[in-house]
Amino acid sequence: MVKSPARGADRRAAPSLSPEDLARRRPVWAAMSDIFLDTEVRWSVPYIANCCAKSGYDDGTLERIFWIEVFPEATPNLLSIFSQWAGLDLDEAALIRRASASKMPWLRRRLNGWMVESSWRSVCAVTQWLRPLDDSLRLQFVKAFHICGLRYFEAANETISSISRGEIEGMQEIIGDVWQRYEPVCRSMLLKSEASTHETRSAAVRRFCINHLGSADV
Numbered sequence: 001m002v003k004s005p006a007r008g009a010d011r012r013a014a015p016s017l018s019p020e021d022l023a024r025r026r027p028v029w030a031a032m033s034d035i036f037l038d039t040e041v042r043w044s045v046p047y048i049a050n051c052c053a054k055s056g057y058d059d060g061t062l063e064r065i066f067w068i069e070v071f072p073e074a075t076p077n078l079l080s081i082f083s084q085w086a087g088l089d090l091d092e093a094a095l096i097r098r099a100s101a102s103k104m105p106w107l108r109r110r111l112n113g114w115m116v117e118s119s120w121r122s123v124c125a126v127t128q129w130l131r132p133l134d135d136s137l138r139l140q141f142v143k144a145f146h147i148c149g150l151r152y153f154e155a156a157n158e159t160i161s162s163i164s165r166g167e168i169e170g171m172q173e174i175i176g177d178v179w180q181r182y183e184p185v186c187r188s189m190l191l192k193s194e195a196s197t198h199e200t201r202s203a204a205v206r207r208f209c210i211n212h213l214g215s216a217d218v
Contacts, residue, residue, distance in 0.1 A: 016096065017096055017099055022096075024055060024056070024057075025065070025095075025099070026092075027051055027054075027055070028051060028052060028055050028057065028062075028065060029065070029069070029070055029090060029092075029095055030051075030090075031047070031048045031051035031052065032048065032052075032065065032066050032070045032074075033070060033074050033090055034048055035048065035074075035116050035119045035120060035123070036070075036074035036075065036077045036078055036116065037077070038077065038078070040153065041119050042119065042122075042149060042153050042186075042189050043146065043149050043150055043153060045119060045122045045123055045126060045145070045149065045185070045189075046126055046141075046142045046143075046145035046146045046149065047142060047146065048123050049122075049123045049124075049125075049126035049127040049129075049130055049142075050130055050138065050139075050142045052123060052127040053127045053130040053131045053138065054138075059124065059127075059128070062124070062127065063124075065099075066120060067104055067105070067109060067113075068098055068099075068101050068103075068104060068105065069095050069098040069099055069101075070090070070095070071105065071108070071109065071113070071116070072098065072105050072108060073090050073091060073094055073095060073098070074090060075108065075112050075115075075116075078112070078115050078116070079112070118188055118189050119189065121188065122185045122188060122189055125185055126145060126182075126185065129141070129181060130142065137174075140167070140170040140171065140174060141174060141178060143167055143171065144171045144174060144175055144178040145178060145182050147171070147208075148175075148178060148179055148182050148186070148205050148209075149182070149186060151201075151204055151205045151208045152186045152201045152202070152204070152205050153186070153189075153201075154196070154201070154204075168212075168213055171213050172213055175209050175213055179205060179206070179209065183202055183205075186198075186201070186202075187202075
């Protein structure tokens, strides 16, 4: 979540974005800020990527927005013992000021960037896959990526009952391509400390696709 400046706040120090630019930026800022929440971010990667793809920004601009605008403002949440786990509040005036910055915060990125690097690289990969798709097909891929990620990262409390019959039918046609693409992305986000191996998790996803999506093409 991005907090708008209070009415009457001094905007002189914040080089303004046009109303159109600001409207385009806000959902991207909000989506990117989810990477810095004190919760399981990996399930959300497809939805963050979908927002980035829909924005129309190219890869270079998204990199700039993430590292120069969002990263310096959102990193303190990861370093705080009272970190937020939902709806991270970002200062819009500060984000607007950073939008005019020209220098990458290399020192801060070197010190703390490792905390979000894997998730952000995964978002970038999925964004590239989603960008050329039409809205309907893109949404099918996002949901399929999300379901595969839930299974891979052992979200046992999530059930197939949350997926409609129409969504299942749509996933059946694309799930083979989805998991072929998403498997290495999931593997790159797997922590060394996590108990089960990649092979075990990948096999669980394949079984899920066969048993619940009716697809053996995985």
